[in-house]
Amino acid sequence: MNETHDPSLTSWIESANSPDTDFPIQNLPFGVFSRKGDTERRVGVAVGDQIIDIGESLSANLWSGKARDVARWCDRPNLNELMQAPRESLSQFRARLSELLAGTPGDDSVINPLPPGALVPMAEAEMFPPADIGDYTDFYASIYHATNVGKLFRPDTPLFPNYKYVPIAYHGRASSIIISGAEVQRPSGQTTASGGGANTPVFGPTQMLDYEAEVGFFVGRGNERGQPIPIDEAENHLFGICLVNDWSARDIQSWEYQPLGPFLSKNFATTISPWVVTWEALQPYRVPAFFRPPGDPQPLPYLASEKDRNEGGIDLNIEVYIRSMLMREGRLRPSRLSLASLADMYWTPAQMLTHHASNGCNLRPGDLFASGTVSGPESGSQGCMLELTRRGAEPIVLPTGEERKFLHDGDEVILRAYLQREGAARIGLGECSGLIVASHRR
Amino acid sequence: MNETHDPSLTSWIESANSPDTDFPIQNLPFGVFSRKGDTERRVGVAVGDQIIDIGESLSANLWSGKARDVARWCDRPNLNELMQAPRESLSQFRARLSELLAGTPGDDSVINPLPPGALVPMAEAEMFPPADIGDYTDFYASIYHATNVGKLFRPDTPLFPNYKYVPIAYHGRASSIIISGAEVQRPSGQTTASGGGANTPVFGPTQMLDYEAEVGFFVGRGNERGQPIPIDEAENHLFGICLVNDWSARDIQSWEYQPLGPFLSKNFATTISPWVVTWEALQPYRVPAFFRPPGDPQPLPYLASEKDRNEGGIDLNIEVYIRSMLMREGRLRPSRLSLASLADMYWTPAQMLTHHASNGCNLRPGDLFASGTVSGPESGSQGCMLELTRRGAEPIVLPTGEERKFLHDGDEVILRAYLQREGAARIGLGECSGLIVASHRR
Numbered sequence: 061m062n063e064t065h066d067p068s069l070t071s072w073i074e075s076a077n078s079p080d081t082d083f084p085i086q087n088l089p090f091g092v093f094s095r096k097g098d099t100e101r102r103v104g105v106a107v108g109d110q111i112i113d114i115g116e117s118l119s120a121n122l123w124s125g126k127a128r129d130v131a132r133w134c135d136r137p138n139l140n141e142l143m144q145a146p147r148e149s150l151s152q153f154r155a156r157l158s159e160l161l162a163g164t165p166g167d168d169s170v171i172n173p174l175p176p177g178a179l180v181p182m183a184e185a186e187m188f189p190p191a192d193i194g195d196y197t198d199f200y201a202s203i204y205h206a207t208n209v210g211k212l213f214r215p216d217t218p219l220f221p222n223y224k225y226v227p228i229a230y231h232g233r234a235s236s237i238i239i240s241g242a243e244v245q246r247p248s249g250q251t252t253a254s255g256g257g258a259n260t261p262v263f264g265p266t267q268m269l270d271y272e273a274e275v276g277f278f279v280g281r282g283n284e285r286g287q288p289i290p291i292d293e294a295e296n297h298l299f300g301i302c303l304v305n306d307w308s309a310r311d312i313q314s315w316e317y318q319p320l321g322p323f324l325s326k327n328f329a330t331t332i333s334p335w336v337v338t339w340e341a342l343q344p345y346r347v348p349a350f351f352r353p354p355g356d357p358q359p360l361p362y363l364a365s366e367k368d369r370n371e372g373g374i375d376l377n378i379e380v381y382i383r384s385m386l387m388r389e390g391r392l393r394p395s396r397l398s399l400a401s402l403a404d405m406y407w408t409p410a411q412m413l414t415h416h417a418s419n420g421c422n423l424r425p426g427d428l429f430a431s432g433t434v435s436g437p438e439s440g441s442q443g444c445m446l447e448l449t450r451r452g453a454e455p456i457v458l459p460t461g462e463e464r465k466f467l468h469d470g471d472e473v474i475l476r477a478y479l480q481r482e483g484a485a486r487i488g489l490g491e492c493s494g495l496i497v498a499s500h501r502r
Numbered sequence: 503m504n505e506t507h508d509p510s511l512t513s514w515i516e517s518a519n520s521p522d523t524d525f526p527i528q529n530l531p532f533g534v535f536s537r538k539g540d541t542e543r544r545v546g547v548a549v550g551d552q553i554i555d556i557g558e559s560l561s562a563n564l565w566s567g568k569a570r571d572v573a574r575w576c577d578r579p580n581l582n583e584l585m586q587a588p589r590e591s592l593s594q595f596r597a598r599l600s601e602l603l604a605g606t607p608g609d610d611s612v613i614n615p616l617p618p619g620a621l622v623p624m625a626e627a628e629m630f631p632p633a634d635i636g637d638y639t640d641f642y643a644s645i646y647h648a649t650n651v652g653k654l655f656r657p658d659t660p661l662f663p664n665y666k667y668v669p670i671a672y673h674g675r676a677s678s679i680i681i682s683g684a685e686v687q688r689p690s691g692q693t694t695a696s697g698g699g700a701n702t703p704v705f706g707p708t709q710m711l712d713y714e715a716e717v718g719f720f721v722g723r724g725n726e727r728g729q730p731i732p733i734d735e736a737e738n739h740l741f742g743i744c745l746v747n748d749w750s751a752r753d754i755q756s757w758e759y760q761p762l763g764p765f766l767s768k769n770f771a772t773t774i775s776p777w778v779v780t781w782e783a784l785q786p787y788r789v790p791a792f793f794r795p796p797g798d799p800q801p802l803p804y805l806a807s808e809k810d811r812n813e814g815g816i817d818l819n820i821e822v823y824i825r826s827m828l829m830r831e832g833r834l835r836p837s838r839l840s841l842a843s844l845a846d847m848y849w850t851p852a853q854m855l856t857h858h859a860s861n862g863c864n865l866r867p868g869d870l871f872a873s874g875t876v877s878g879p880e881s882g883s884q885g886c887m888l889e890l891t892r893r894g895a896e897p898i899v900l901p902t903g904e905e906r907k908f909l910h911d912g913d914e915v916i917l918r919a920y921l922q923r924e925g926a927a928r929i930g931l932g933e934c935s936g937l938i939v940a941s942h943r944r
Contacts, residue, residue, distance in 0.1 A: 195677050200762060210761075220760045225703050226692055230762040231673035231769065235637050235864050236727055245728040247861035250668055250802065261667050263802050263860075285678055285771070286687040286942065312861070318662045319652075320642060320672040321763020324861040327673065329727070360692065360705050418705075419689035419754070419766040422677050500728065 062151075064088075064158040065344050067485040072163035072170045073179075075108030082335075082478065082488025083107055085161050088154060089300070089335035089490075090139055093185040101137035101188055106335050106490070107161055109182050116178040122160060127153040139190045139336065140426040143280045143299040147340075154340055187241070187334035190302070191278060191426035193234045196330070197416060198274070198306060198430045200228040203350075203406040205435035208447040213314075224357050227407040227415040229429070232306070233327035237428070240303075240333050240492045246469060246499040247328040249312035265499035266309035268452070269467040272433040273380045273443035273475050275402055276304040276332055277409050278426065280339075285422040291365040294410035295339065297423065303333040303378070303475045303492035304430040310446055310466065332428075333475070333492035344484035347373040349408045362418055363411045372408035376489075377401055378434050378477045380443065385470030386460045394474050395459050397448060400434045400441040469498045506530075506600040507786050509927040514605035514612045515621075517550030524777075524920065524930025525549055527603050530596060531742070531777035531932075532581055535627040543579035543630055548777050548932070549603055551624050558620040569598040581632045581778065582868040585722045585741040589782075596782055629683070629776035632744070633720060633868035635676045638772070639858060640716070640748060640872045642670040645792075645848040647877035650889040655756075666799050669849040669857040671871070674748070675769035679870070682745075682775050682934045688911060688941040689770040691754035707941035708751035710894070711909040714875040715822045715885035715917050717844055718746040718774055719851050720868065722781075727864040733807040736852035737781065739865065745775040745820070745917045745934035746872040752888055752908065774870070775917070775934035786926035789815040791850045804860055805853045814850030818931075819843055820876050820919045822885065827912030828902045836916050837901050839890060842876045842883040911940045 063069070064086065070077045071085040083089065083106040093104050093111055104111035115135035117123070123131040126146075130153035133142040145153075163170035172179070200206055203223065210218030222228065238244075247266055252259040280299030283289050289297055306326060313325030349372040358364060365372070378401070381394035407415075412431075417423055433443040442448045445466050449455055452465030467473065474493040480486040505511070506528065512519045513527040525531065525548040535546050535553055546553035557577035559565070565573040568588075572595035575584040587595075605612030614621070642648055645665065652660030664670065680686075689708055694701040722741030725731050731739055748768060755767030791814040800806060807814070820843070823836035849857075854873075859865055875885040884890045887908050891897055894907030909915065916935040922928040 195675055197765075221701075222692075222703075222757055222760065226758050228758070228762055229765050231675055231765065233637055233673055233863060234676075235866050235869070238727070245862055248730075249861050250664075260799065261664075261802065263804050285680070288690075309861070315664055316668050316670070317761070317763075318664065319759070319763070320670055321759075321761070323671050323673065324857070324863065327863045328861040357702065360703065362705050415766070419691050419751070419770040420687055421675060421766065421769045424677050427677070 061344050064154050065484060067483065069162055070164055071107060071161045072165055072172065073108045073110050073161060074165040075110065077165065078108065081108050082490050084485050084487060085158060086485040087337060087341055087487040088157060089337045089341065090142065090190065091335045092138055092188045092190050094188065095180060096184050096186055103134040103136060103139060103142065104180065105157065111180040111182055111185055112174065113178045113180055117174055120173065120175040122173060123156065125152065127156040138192050140192050143191065143278060143425040147296060150338065151340055187239055189237060189239050189332065190334060190336050193237055193426055193428045194424045195427045196232040196234045196237060197229050198232045198432060199412050200432040201405040201407040201412060202432055202435045204404065204437055205433040205443060205447065208435060208442060212451050225360065227412050229416065230321045232330060236327055237330045237332060240331055242331065242494065243497045244307055244329045244494045245497050247309055248499055249309060249324050250315055251311035252315050261315060266312055268310035269496060270308045270310050270445045271467065271473045272306040272308055273378050274304040274306050274430040274433055275376060275378065276302045276428050276430045278336055278428055279423045280425060282424045283417050283422055286420040288420060289414055289417040291363060291368055291410055291414045294413040297413055298339050298409060300336040300338040301342065302336050303477055303489050305331040305473060305475055305492055305494060306430060307331065331492055331494045333490050335490045337487065337489055341487060342374055342479065345375045345479040345481050346371040347375045347403050349373050350404065350406050359411065363414060368408055368410050372410050373403045375401060375403045375481065376477050376479055378443065378475065381474040381476065382458065383472045383474065384458055384460065384462055384468065386462060387458065390460065392459055397456065398440055398442055400436040400443055402431065402434055404436045405431060405434065467496050469496050471496050503786050506596055507926060509925065511604055512606055513549060513603045514607055514614065515550045515552050515603060516607040517552065519607070520550065523550050524932050526927050526929060527600060528927035529779060529783055529929040530599060531779045531783065532584065532632065533777045534580055534630045534632050537622060538626050538628055545576040545578060545581060545584065546622065547599065553622045553624055553627055554616065555620045555622055559616055562615065562617040564602060564615060565598065567594060569595040580634050582634050585633065585720060585867040589738060592780065593782055629681055631679060631681050631774065632776060632778050635679055635868055635870045636866045637869045638674040638676045638679060639671050640674045640874060641854050642874040643847040643849040643854060644874055644877045646846065646879050647875040647885060647889065650877060650884060654893050667802065669854050671858065672763045674772060678769055679772045679774055682773055684773065684936065685939045686749055686771045686936045687939050689751055690941055691751060691766050692757055693753035694757050703757060708754055710752035711938065712750045712752050712887045713822070713909065713915045714748040714750055715820050716746040716748050716872040716875055717818060717820065718744045718870050718872045720778055720870055721865045722867060724866045725859050725864055728862040730862060731856055731859040733805060733810055733852055733856045736855045739855055740781050740851060742778040742780040743784065744778050745919055745931050747773040747915060747917055747934055747936055748872060749773065773934055773936045775932050777932045779929065779931055783929060784816055784921065787817045787921040787923050788813040789817045789845050791815050792846065792848050801853065805856060810850050810852050814852050815845045817843060817845045817923065818919050818921055820885065820917065823916040823918065824900065825914045825916065826900055826902065826904055826910065828904060829900065832902065834901055839898065840882055840884055842878040842885055844873065844876055846878045847873060847876065909938050911938050913938050
């Protein structure tokens with residue numbers, strides 16, 4: 061923790077001091093936006109309900125040394141170059157930006173130091189994926205999710221023997237990663253009445269459309285092919301986090317996934333939130349790694365680190381909300397389906413990254429990996445409908461009285477996440493939302 | 503077929519007329535190269551042992567109309583823009599290039615029409631991946647391969663019930679796709695003595711390093727997210743083919759793959775050949791799709807097309823050669839391990855592409871999908887060591903007397919492929935080779 065994390069810090073940007081903003085001055089996440097009506101993509105930093113156009117700020121004499129390097133890397137249409145920046149440079153940039161934004165609204169001695177045009181209201185901006193994502197990987201790091209899902213398919217042996225040794229993951233699709241707010245069309249695919257059985261499949265719109273609430277990790281500095289990343293260096297390769305909704309068609313998945321894993325059941329769309337909360341901003345909220353109960357194996361040496369065990373976790377709270385068409389028409393607020401914590405994951409971000417590169421696989425700046433569905437041990441902490449409704453056996457009832465086994469057309473799913481801790485500010489990740497629209501193939 | 507395919511056509515470039523060149527005037531594949539000692543990447547066309555630098559040819563007044571558009575799209579560091587070109591434009595370019603190169607060596611009436619510097623000897627060029635590959639997908643389209651591999655793990659039910667309905671595939675890693683000739687370092691990973699059993703794993707260099715001989719398909723024109731591609735339009739989205747070696751660590755694979763498929767066992771390296779043979783060049787070698795024996799289901803309607811059934815296959819012969827360090831030292835020629843045909847695949851390229859986009863997944867120009875290991879029904883047609891040696895139970899003996907269960911450090915694996923047919927020229931794909939080097943983690 062340093063002065064940029066000081067919970068008593070306020071900004072002359074009034075909305076940054078609101079108790080329910082996700083973007084107080086202690087956060088300062090990066091994103092890519094355009095001004096409405098303009099096509100040019102710009103790197104910005106979110107503060108309250110405003111965006112600082114960093115490239116635009118270069119015209120004033122605000123930046124020097126390493127902070128100026130970072131500001132210049134922001135003068136780009138995506139974050140890829142910025143993501144490679146040395147930690148020390150990012151830290152100096154953050155300290156300087158915090159200084160420029162600090163103040164008390166109404167205090168006449170504080171003057172907005174930004175040049176005209178460098179402050180853009182979020183309401184007048186459109187957001188884009190923060191990086192040109194080269195490769196997208198999806199982990200499976202929640203033992204609660206893996207157990208809950210495993211039980212539905214293999215009641216006697218829900219977890220495979222590899223689970224407690226291997227941070228299980230598979231490659232996902234980069235082309236269909238979309239930004240919060242983009243519509244998601246119900247996909248079609250092959251399904252059978254029995255799922256994995258020997259029935260004859262039919263092709264049509266999925267009847268089991270689901271969401272998965274996940275956290276995404278952007279790779280910062282990459283590694284050369286053939287060069288693994290030691291566990292104690294792993295976090296130096298992590299730039300920041302966002303929310304990920306790994307939309308899933310369960311009926312397509314159960315028929316297609318053997319023996320090579322999910323494919324069309326997942327790759328039609330993956331929604332991410334637009335603001336990337338930096339690794340430095342996350343530091344006040346670090347917690348020990350998952351506590352492995354007696355009987356569980358310890359991580360193999362390449363995944364073991366005392367530092368990671370002591371503070372490798374992140375106490376990020378993740379909420380899932382749903383709003384059906386009827387709820388929108390009745391002006392009802394979104395209804396919360398679950399609350400879970402990233403601290404309950406069996407594997408830490410450092411373990412996931414180190415495992416990913418342990419065979420020499422090269423990671424590139426802007427690559428994204430996701431945690432897998434974040435589910436906890438308690439009732440109400442399950443991060444997808446498959447778990448919440450036990451594959452439709454126990455439907456959810458919405459405030460309108462509507463039942464849901466899986467998602468209907470017109471449903472909107474909204475992920476939110478925040479970090480809070482005694483002695484630290486509450487910061488958030490912003491929203492990750494998507495609205496289901498009907499299949500073209502009706 | 504058109505005049506560019508005429509087997510009697512010769513070129514004034516003498517090496518293009520050699521009976522054992524892969525690149526006669528009937529081929530004209532595209533690739534990306536640089537002149538040795540120069541870093542600039544250029545688009546070229548292979549002819550015999552020469553490369554035509556198309557961008558360099560623009561200075562002469564050789565191109566007009568749509569052919570000139572294509573020539574201009576070649577003035578780039580990769581093929582991505584060219585790959586989006588309309589079929590008609592590509593066809594006009596090919597016809598004009600064929601015209602420019604046609605002739606008889608020694609015939610004084612034929613003059614090299616290319617400007618100085620547009621002809622580069624292959625020996626003076628370095629090759630690069632032909633496209634900026636956004637997403638890489640690997641199919642599993644050989645029923646012989648799927649059956650042989652399945653038998654090793656599940657003797658009673660080698661094929662899952664989905665196999666004859668679903669063109670099975672998974673997403674691979676784009677970052678670690680490398681060009682023929684690049685070294686492949688033996689990867690490390692978690693393995694257990696029993697493979698998938700409940701043993702405690704150890705971390706170390708793989709003891710079961712394998713190759714997989716596959717064919718790669720480059721996507722040309724893409725599709726919008728949410729817009730499937732009908733089977734009869736599928737081939738209009740295919741730009742061309744190359745060879746793919748999907749290096750695989752079998753011990754890592756068998757321990758990690760459940761339930762989400764292969765990950766670190768595959769993503770350390772995938773080697774591709776540098777020359778992309780265009781869809782038009784392939785046309786004389788088209789054959790019917792796989793003949794489904796009585797009892798096999800017909801493809802579901804979205805994958806069924808009379809045209810595809812009649813001529814959806816490609817009679818591409820694929821050979822795998824090995825050369826150990828001892829063989830190199832003894833100046834022995836590479837030894838052939840297998841010969842198989844792409845015509846034996848259960849699914850056609852069009853079916854793979856249509857299936858991939860059937861859920862609305864968006865494909866982008868330059869995306870690559872591979873066929874999966876190409877194996878045939880005969881002995882000696884198995885496209886990987888796992889099959890050839892039955893997971894090491896029946897080692898191969900090399901001409902030096904050395905035994906191989908899997909690959910050793912110092913082994914070089916070379917894939918070659920060619921197309922030949924009565925009334926057509928013999929054209930080839932060039933080489934796809936890789937040399938295994940020791941793990942850093944000894």
